[in-house]
Amino acid sequence: MSSTTTKNGRIGDILLEVKGLKKYFPIQRGLLRRTVGYVKAVDDVSLYVRSGETLGLVGESGCGKTTASRCIIRLYEPTAGQVFFKTRALSPDGTPKMVNLLELSREEMNRVRQEIAMIFQDPINSLNPRMTVADIIAEPMVIHGKYVKGESEERIIELLRRVGLRPDHLRRYPHEFSGGQRQRIGIARALALNPSLVLCDEPVSALDVSIQAQTLNLLQDLQEEFKLSYIFVAHDLSVVQHISDRVAVMYVGKVVEMAGAEELYNNPMHPYTEALLSAVPKPDPLYKSDRIIMQGDVADPSNPPSGCYFHPRCQYAVDLCKQKAPEFREVKPDHWVACHRAEELKLRGI
Amino acid sequence: MAVAAAPAVPAKRKELSQSYWSLVWYRFKKNKLGVFGGILLIVLYVSFALIPEFLAPYALENRSQFVEAPPTPIRFVDEQGRFQAPFVYGLERRVDMVKRLRTWVPDTDRKYPVRLFVQGDEYLLLGLIPMNIHLFGIDADPREARIFLLGADALGRDYLTRILYGGRLSLLIGLIGQFLTIVLGMTLGVISGYYGGPVDMFVQRFTEFLAAFPNIPLFMALSAAIPNYWSPIAVYFMLTIILAFLGWGGLARQVRGLVLSLREREYALAAKSFGASDRRIMFRHLLPGTTSHVIVIATLSIPGMILAETALSWLGLGLRPPLTSWGTLLQDAATIRAIRFTPWLLWVVPPILLTIFAYNMLGDGLRDAMDPYSGRG
Ligand SMILES: Nc1ncnc2c1ncn2[C@@H]1O[C@H](COP(=O)(O)OP(=O)(O)OP(=O)(O)O)[C@@H](O)[C@H]1O
Ligand code: SF4
Numbered sequence: 019m020s021s022t023t024t025k026n027g028r029i030g031d032i033l034l035e036v037k038g039l040k041k042y043f044p045i046q047r048g049l050l051r052r053t054v055g056y057v058k059a060v061d062d063v064s065l066y067v068r069s070g071e072t073l074g075l076v077g078e079s080g081c082g083k084t085t086a087s088r089c090i091i092r093l094y095e096p097t098a099g100q101v102f103f104k105t106r107a108l109s110p111d112g113t114p115k116m117v118n119l120l121e122l123s124r125e126e127m128n129r130v131r132q133e134i135a136m137i138f139q140d141p142i143n144s145l146n147p148r149m150t151v152a153d154i155i156a157e158p159m160v161i162h163g164k165y166v167k168g169e170s171e172e173r174i175i176e177l178l179r180r181v182g183l184r185p186d187h188l189r190r191y192p193h194e195f196s197g198g199q200r201q202r203i204g205i206a207r208a209l210a211l212n213p214s215l216v217l218c219d220e221p222v223s224a225l226d227v228s229i230q231a232q233t234l235n236l237l238q239d240l241q242e243e244f245k246l247s248y249i250f251v252a253h254d255l256s257v258v259q260h261i262s263d264r265v266a267v268m269y270v271g272k273v274v275e276m277a278g279a280e281e282l283y284n285n286p287m288h289p290y291t292e293a294l295l296s297a298v299p300k301p302d303p304l305y306k307s308d309r310i311i312m313q314g315d316v317a318d319p320s321n322p323p324s325g326c327y328f329h330p331r332c333q334y335a336v337d338l339c340k341q342k343a344p345e346f347r348e349v350k351p352d353h354w355v356a357c358h359r360a361e362e363l364k365l366r367g368i
Numbered sequence: 369m370a371v372a373a374a375p376a377v378p379a380k381r382k383e384l385s386q387s388y389w390s391l392v393w394y395r396f397k398k399n400k401l402g403v404f405g406g407i408l409l410i411v412l413y414v415s416f417a418l419i420p421e422f423l424a425p426y427a428l429e430n431r432s433q434f435v436e437a438p439p440t441p442i443r444f445v446d447e448q449g450r451f452q453a454p455f456v457y458g459l460e461r462r463v464d465m466v467k468r469l470r471t472w473v474p475d476t477d478r479k480y481p482v483r484l485f486v487q488g489d490e491y492l493l494l495g496l497i498p499m500n501i502h503l504f505g506i507d508a509d510p511r512e513a514r515i516f517l518l519g520a521d522a523l524g525r526d527y528l529t530r531i532l533y534g535g536r537l538s539l540l541i542g543l544i545g546q547f548l549t550i551v552l553g554m555t556l557g558v559i560s561g562y563y564g565g566p567v568d569m570f571v572q573r574f575t576e577f578l579a580a581f582p583n584i585p586l587f588m589a590l591s592a593a594i595p596n597y598w599s600p601i602a603v604y605f606m607l608t609i610i611l612a613f614l615g616w617g618g619l620a621r622q623v624r625g626l627v628l629s630l631r632e633r634e635y636a637l638a639a640k641s642f643g644a645s646d647r648r649i650m651f652r653h654l655l656p657g658t659t660s661h662v663i664v665i666a667t668l669s670i671p672g673m674i675l676a677e678t679a680l681s682w683l684g685l686g687l688r689p690p691l692t693s694w695g696t697l698l699q700d701a702a703t704i705r706a707i708r709f710t711p712w713l714l715w716v717v718p719p720i721l722l723t724i725f726a727y728n729m730l731g732d733g734l735r736d737a738m739d740p741y742s743g744r745g
């Protein structure tokens with residue numbers, strides 16, 4: 019699992035590896051704010067990203083995708099786990115080394131943040147309404163003391179051009195732009211410091227369908243040009259299908275399956291993935307719908323079921339599933355699944 | 369159609385390209401009452417705080433023999449019914465047999481023309497430029513005759529002069545005090561809202577303590593703690609600080625509430641994700657979102673502060689003579705004897721009311737202009 023060819027033909031080493039990441043939010047009640055329980059928003063997430071590739075992170079609303087990506091960059095302090103990231107920011111001569119981000123001091127972490135950028139879901143809320151586009155894009159440079167008058171202004175204009183905006187947009191305020199344009203501003207800001215990893219938290223789900231494709235294409239072009247790696251969060255498999263090299267599927271705080279995109283779409287090994295795939299719209303109108311309707315609701319992360327979290331909704335569940343939580347294991351090379359019956363089941367892909 | 373309309377788009381865009389503050393200004397300008405309040409305040413502050421020396425006909429402590437002289441009206445018609453340039457009569461001492469009191473009555477034999485820009489007491493304009501020109505006055509030896517548009521006090525000092533000078537301390541205490549309140553309230557509010565936890569707990573309980581504590585006893589205790597050998601100016605600043613200290617709690621709570629909601633905005637998270645320091649997030653991203661509210665709250669609470677100074681000085685807890693403020697003037701005016709025999713001392717009340725009205729008009733205008741619900745916040 020150390021290096022393979024990505025969809026785009028690039029060879030990549032591991033850039034980011036997350037192991038056993040957990041984030042429990044305390045539920046507090048009453049005047050004294052007593053903790054009465056925990057929302058297990060992220061409960062054992064393991065995944066990795068190779069440099070230059072896109073990892074799609076897919077799951078239903080509320081399954082913890084946002085929380086997981088924010089934990090990676092420590093916007094939230096994880097409850098447990100490890101996040102290894104290959105960074106150049108911490109060695110004086112810029113040689114890359116693997117460090118556990120969760121063990122870094124605040125100051126060290128802030129330096130590493132030059133190399134991990136984030137694109138947010140809501141393009142209105144993620145841009146400060148009181149700042150001009152120029153100030154917004156300049157901010158990461160200013161924070162890291164890399165803003166040089168003149169030179170940086172040129173770079174900002176260059177970035178604006180690159181994401182398809184005009185230099186005369188510089189002095190405008192976010193509210194003067196359309197949703198798609200705002201998201202481009204956010205993308206330009208994310209690129210300001212030449213990051214190696216970009217966490218895209220549903221960057222297109224708030225946009226019009228017509229603009230979604232444009233924005234996705236832009237992100238792919240930029241990846242090519244700047245050698246970026248993406249974690250691309252989405253809530254259905256169809257969005258990530260075209261842009262992901264590999265896909266990780268989350269269910270109630272856990273990654274249940276992770277594999278190369280082609281492999282996952284053709285040979286899903288987790289019943290939940292199979293159900294999600296059955297909901298992906300087919301191009302052929304004559305294709306008879308065989309959508310798997312899952313029974314019951316998504317499990318409650320503050321009170322998850324026993325054993326395999328998916329067992330109340332799983333049509334293949336056996337007794338073991340209620341008692342024992344399945345381990346997340348590599349069933350085939352580069353194909354990871356958390357299901358007791360992964361090998362025996364013959365599941366349908368597309 | 370579409371082709372013809374196209375060139376209009378860039379022009380429209382340009383017009384829209386305004387910052388939040390230019391939008392606020394644009395909306396504020398349309399509010400007549402608010403603009404009027406603002407202009408009135410500028411006039412009040414210029415005349416009372418900046419140049420009272422020039423507007424007043426005499427120096428603040430210039431005493432005279434004309435003890436408790438009533439206002440001398442400016443006349444245009446003399447006793448024979450002839451029109452004349454404006455003048456005032458001299459004053460003659462009489463004993464009023466009804467009131468059993470010595471009073472001053474006009475002496476129609478002596479007439480003194482009222483002039484603009486007359487020479488008189490020396491002063492430093494704005495504390496810098498030595499001058500002796502006063503806006504108006506009479507051509508007369510001040511020992512012989514004076515102009516008292518609003519009468520004189522018990523030491524024969526011109527009361528208009530005293531009101532003009534007194535405004536400086538009263539108006540500035542509102543402004544300086546509010547400034548301190550804003551600095552304290554915003555800083556503690558944003559820290560409390562941003563960090564939460566024990567810091568928040570402490571700030572919250574402290575503001576509650578301040579709010580729950582009865583103000584007058586607290587103030588008595590604090591002002592009793594001011595040593596009486598302090599110079600009047602030191603007392604003045606101490607009073608300002610005390611007023612600010614008592615007033616920041618409410619503002620801090622409001623700012624905290626706003627910060628709590630702004631903190632979850634993704635732009636604050638975005639700044640954090642790029643490695644921004646707490647200070648940068650608080651002061652660059654969170655505080656600017658609260659300024660419009662703070663300005664409105666502050667504008668509307670300056671009158672309270674001016675009134676507090678007035679009330680406390682009136683109670684004898686605030687400024688003391690020889691400092692002259694509207695509060696100390698009110699102290700002289702609000703006695704039965706003064707109301708009975710020297711009612712013109714109540715002329716100090718209209719400027720206080722005018723200031724309060726002006727601040728409220730301005731504050732309402734600003735609130736409407738910045739109303740977060742009427743447009744973009
Ligand atoms: N700050 C928080 N405090 C308490 N609970 C939280 C917090 N943030 C998220 N949660 C809970 O954690 C769970 C996962 O939330 P998260 O936002 O990560 O989901 P998501 O997969 O990103 O969903 P969506 O697709 O709707 O964005 C949800 O049940 C949510 O209610
Ligand atoms: S472990 Fe059992 S319940 Fe869970 S997905 Fe596999 S078969 Fe279904």
Ligand SMILES: [Mg+2]
Binds near residue numbers: 083084139219220
């Ligand atoms: Mg989310």
